[in-house]
Amino acid sequence: MADRKCVGKKYEYFLKDKLGSGTFAEVVKGQNKQTDEVVAIKIIKKSALEKYGDDILEQIQLEVKILKELANLSKQTKCPFINRIYEFLETANNFYIILEYCNQGTLYDQIKKVKKIEEKEAIFILFQLLQALSLLANNNIAHRDIKPENVLIKDGVYKLGDFGFASQKSLYKTHLGTFPYMAPEFFNSDSYNSKVDIWALGLLTHEVLFKELYYIGKSQYDVQQKILTKPYLLNDQKYKISEQLKNLLCKMVNKDQNARISAQEALADPIFDFCKHDPRYQNIMEAEQLNWDHLNKVDQIQETIVLQEQDTPIGGKKQKEEEEQQKRDKEKLIQEKNQFIQNGISSIKEGILDKIAGITLMVQLADYLYDNIQQVCRFEILYILKQATILIQQLRDRLEQKAILGKHDHVKIEFDSEIWMHFYEDISVFQLIDDLENQKNKMKKKYIDYVKQFNSFAFQNFPDNYQKVESIANLNLSKLIDIQLYQDQLFTKMQFLKQDSLKTQDENIKNQIQKCLLWMYAVYDYQKLCSGQLLNIQKFIKGIISNDLDEMKSCLIVS
Structure with missing residues (x-):
């Protein structure tokens, strides 16, 4: 078909299957031809990057590096709450980041679609995203663009995605993000740490519960001034949630980054006790273990095939036999x-x-x-x-x-x-x-x-x-x-x-x-x-x- 595109030997997509787009990239729904797994493919056009210079190329390379590191860390810690990277490919015209496909869209879509997200469900969502932030903070990684559009949903699991603004340091100096979610230290300090993500997640949870942006204004300057001066208070009658959740949100949306609660401290709050015993959470963690077991098995087979290819002499009967064996192994894997x-x-x-x-x-x-x-x-x-x-x-x-x-x-x-x-x-x-x-x-x-x-x-x-x-x-x-x-x-x-x-x-x-x-x-x-x-x-x-x-x-x- 005319609109079918291939990415290397493993992946393909159709132009009509677009999931989203940005300044210099678009995301499409694709497929791994070898395993039939549905994937998301982030396509970054090199021509669109030229006017941004070398800095943007470094940021893309950093995004991929962080995603790969997080994929490895998630494997060790069994943290399924981060959108997983599979591969990074480059052609003459484009960069391709092959990512886990999330079939239920974004948290932003859900907020718009659902009339009201109940407190218990909002806590369950927060519980998952805090685990992602805990993994990031433990490895000195800051996402720096936490917002509903960057939280993806796959089979009821909430995953932190879009690491285009992410970086890995103990302290940061570059000020970036989406204004209504940016912490005060972006504006009143020369440096900040990964707790900017906690501030943003607190405001995101506020938005999930009440369908409002707490810090909003007519201009970016207006929003900035409110972030710096307006206290985060939940005294109004419209904020009908438990005192326990109010206390936690106030600890997250604390203007003093030193006093602001960390992800690990937040997860110790008794408010999350029911989440740890929720059958949905237990199923999520079971599935994560099964998924890694399956991926390890696939990796082992593919690694064996690669080694066979490397050892095969050019030409001759032996090469043909081994190619046929590789084909049989692949067919067997697909059949299994x-x-x-x-x-x-x-x-x-x-x-x-x-x-x-x-x-x-x-x-x-x-x-x-x-x-x-x-x-x-x-x-x-x-x-x-x-x-x-x-x-x-x-x-x-x-x-x-x-x-x-x-x-x-x-x-x-x-x-x-x-x-x-x-x-x-x-x-x-x-x-x-x-x-x-x-x-x-x-x-x-x-x-x-x-x-x-x-x-x-x-x-x-x-x-x-x-x-x-x-x-x-x-x-x-x-x-x-x-x-x-x-x-x-x-x-x-x-x-x-x-x-x-x-x-x-x-x-x-x-x-x-x-x-x-x-x-x-x-x-x-x-x-x-x-x-x-x-x-x-x-x-x-x-x-x-x-x-x-x-x-x-x-x-x-x-x-």
Whole structure:
């Protein structure tokens, strides 16, 4: 095709796939032809650099040097929060920087698109970027242009990118950056350190939370004066965030660079404790380990091929044989990778379908209780059905948003960002999302019908407690019931049914109660149930259908 361009032997791109552009560079979406991996290619035209002299060439070389050093450091420390460089290539007309492709755009795009980013999510974003700044500061590197446009998002992971202004010193003298994010020492001091990045990240977090630039003016001079004189205060009613986060932001946006908190100190703040145990973070770090393991394997194979090329004599039968062997090695690598991707996609689909079966199991229990003992389990029926309806809605939304699920969603789902990219290219995902929407609507209708029946029953038979009943059996399906309240209700009713089982002499009734108890126990901890950590869901369903209590018991995984 006419608009197809090649970069060396490994990379290609199409002119139409432009991701962004600047003064003397543009970024396009490309592909590694050897591995099929999607990459971002930063194209710097030499002709556009001529008027800037040698200084700009030195800065480009410095950017590449820093990116390569950070890639190596990220490998050692397992820090996935910096946009990774793969290669630097030069032709007669252009420089090419081959970078990791981030499929969800920039933080700037997200701020514009999303109505509001909640505090907890903003803290999670800040937590990731602070780890990037900590790695930079530990190696005397300053980014010097922290802003939402330079934070890239790949599969929900926030990565610091565009190191065009970066440098590596203990102290800096060149004053550059984007004015609303520049620290006071840019203007009132002869030198500064990497803490200018902390100031900028604090203001970036402010922008994420409140959709405003704190230091803004009619001119650059006006912005500069405000940065120097206007205190950073969060007393206004519009700044509705926790005191803990306010305190941290004030430590970051501190005009005294010596008193300003460092990235490492900020990460020790208890505000980030939940982030460290967040399944998303654990999945991110697992994926980073898997990614480096895979890259190391590819590097070893490619290194072997290079060594073979170096040892091959020119001409002759031996050279031809070794070239054929190299071709076979390359084809084998591609086949292994394709098989790895297909296995991963299959694992994802199996996990999602099993998770849906687990949620459906909750609905079936609600129906079972309604058909058999609704007079004593009215609230429990609503609790269970409401949780199931919201869970199916959340799963549908996450798939529509092309989110990455992990082992906490289901044990069969292995986290790998590249596999998820291929998974979401499959047309069957759209059908799955539609099916989930239909299931959610059926669950919602069932829940509303049950609510109306139970509210009517409560109004007629318990008028004094009707308000309490109404407050529990409401139609708000946007938020899960408090897990402790949910479990307390189920536990109480399980104890009640257990006592009934001990009293009755009728074996049929006793078996039905035992079946109900086993089922309620499974649904009691729905998070473990739906993730496959508690039981074999399909086998448990078979036990329910066949009324086989022993089969149901054998499915439970008791830790």
